[in-house]
Amino acid sequence: MACLPAASLALRRWLGLGLFVLLCLSSGYALEKKVVKSKVGEKVGLPCCHEIPSWESLHNYRVYWQKNTTEVVLAYAEGKKISEHDRYKNRTEMDPRNLTLWISHMEILDNGPYQCVVQRRISQNSVVVCDEAVALIVTADFSEPNITTEVSATSCDSTEMVVTCSSHGGFPKPRISGTFNNMSVVWNAIWVSESSFSPYNVTGKQSFNVTKDTNITCSVEYGGLAKTTSLILKKTNYCIEPTVPPSYNVITASSIIIIIFLLAITLAARYLPRHVCSHCCKPQDSVEEGVKEYMKPPMSSKVTSETSSV
Ligand SMILES: *[C@@H]1O[C@H](CO)[C@@H](O)[C@H](O)[C@H]1NC(C)=O
Ligand SMILES: *[C@@H]1O[C@H](CO)[C@@H](O)[C@H](O)[C@H]1NC(C)=O
Ligand SMILES: *[C@@H]1O[C@H](CO)[C@@H](O)[C@H](O)[C@H]1NC(C)=O
Ligand SMILES: *[C@@H]1O[C@H](CO)[C@@H](O)[C@H](O)[C@H]1NC(C)=O
Ligand SMILES: *[C@@H]1O[C@H](CO)[C@@H](O)[C@H](O)[C@H]1NC(C)=O
Ligand SMILES: *[C@@H]1O[C@H](CO)[C@@H](O)[C@H](O)[C@H]1NC(C)=O
Ligand SMILES: *[C@@H]1O[C@H](CO)[C@@H](O)[C@H](O)[C@H]1NC(C)=O
Numbered sequence: 001m002a003c004l005p006a007a008s009l010a011l012r013r014w015l016g017l018g019l020f021v022l023l024c025l026s027s028g029y030a031l032e033k034k035v036v037k038s039k040v041g042e043k044v045g046l047p048c049c050h051e052i053p054s055w056e057s058l059h060n061y062r063v064y065w066q067k068n069t070t071e072v073v074l075a076y077a078e079g080k081k082i083s084e085h086d087r088y089k090n091r092t093e094m095d096p097r098n099l100t101l102w103i104s105h106m107e108i109l110d111n112g113p114y115q116c117v118v119q120r121r122i123s124q125n126s127v128v129v130c131d132e133a134v135a136l137i138v139t140a141d142f143s144e145p146n147i148t149t150e151v152s153a154t155s156c157d158s159t160e161m162v163v164t165c166s167s168h169g170g171f172p173k174p175r176i177s178g179t180f181n182n183m184s185v186v187w188n189a190i191w192v193s194e195s196s197f198s199p200y201n202v203t204g205k206q207s208f209n210v211t212k213d214t215n216i217t218c219s220v221e222y223g224g225l226a227k228t229t230s231l232i233l234k235k236t237n238y239c240i241e242p243t244v245p246p247s248y249n250v251i252t253a254s255s256i257i258i259i260i261f262l263l264a265i266t267l268a269a270r271y272l273p274r275h276v277c278s279h280c281c282k283p284q285d286s287v288e289e290g291v292k293e294y295m296k297p298p299m300s301s302k303v304t305s306e307t308s309s310v
């Protein structure tokens, strides 16, 4: 029955058995491949296998949308809804032409294999037109991984840290991975979930010897998606003797500079005028120099007055 697509009874007589088997195989291959992805809360359409031509109507058909071959999600006969699953109440619609099943407010529980079966009424009998499976994969986003660290031991060369990476509220069950200084990390992971169809919380722990500032990343992968966080682990080194805090250093350094400066000024105040005088007194002979000499004393006196006032 599952191998009837595009092959009405009349057509079947025309087709050789070999071709029919081939048709079955190819449609079987297609069954495996049809996948629809969605996220919790979204609306998504599951495609069916038949489009009702414009000269016909849904009245001539029976359409069954079922999940996992056991529960009927939605069924139509003679153009009317004949069945709707409680869990899908008010959440489903079916396109009257291409028979796409629209499901809104997606839930984790909606995950699974779906099947669309279309029958056409020919006089008193129903003939299967097509039958197709589609897998619905519903994911829920995990939170950005949260990395926390705790120093467990320190030595002069390294800091031993326990790193915890956690993420919550996602689906399906995730894989947790990461890198530490470009090497892959294997986390000791714990998964928590109320059931296999509930959101998961995941926590990974690992300890590391940090010998220099190192980049660590943590990735949570689920249903082909991933969330990644990275952090720089700082090496905390307690080996250096407790030194004078920098504020004291600054004060000491600045006081030394001030003292030297004051000393220099005092010395300058004491010796500079004489130096200037002895220097300018040397070329006494020429008249020109004498003019210069006349010009200079006020300048030097100005210098001394400036320096002493500082
Ligand atoms: C079915 O029809 C609806 C609207 O008429 C369209 O959005 C949807 O893509 C169609 N689906 C397929 C599988 O053709
Ligand atoms: C569906 O919608 C109707 C009216 O809009 C409402 O009365 C009913 O409670 C809803 N059912 C569910 C299961 O939400
Ligand atoms: C499909 O139904 C079978 C039997 O009822 C059950 O064992 C299986 O877990 C179901 N699979 C899914 C994906 O719901
Ligand atoms: C990360 O986890 C720590 C400890 O559990 C918590 O205090 C902090 O608020 C969390 N940060 C975020 C962004 O969730
Ligand atoms: C990490 O590895 C990649 C290739 O695997 C390389 O390009 C990159 O430079 C490496 N980074 C560090 C910090 O070693
Ligand atoms: C998962 O984590 C969230 C937030 O931290 C919390 O509210 C929830 O109870 C946890 N779920 C389980 C199953 O532990
Ligand atoms: C870190 O190094 C110390 C000594 O160097 C060793 O005893 C300890 O096992 C190391 N820890 C890890 C997590 O490699």
Ligand SMILES: *[C@@H]1O[C@H](CO)[C@@H](O)[C@H](O)[C@H]1NC(C)=O
Residues within 6 Å of the ligand: 179, 215, 216, 217, 230, 231, 232
């Ligand atoms: C850590 O490395 C990753 C790639 O390996 C990079 O994307 C990320 O920006 C780095 N983080 C920091 C804080 O440098």
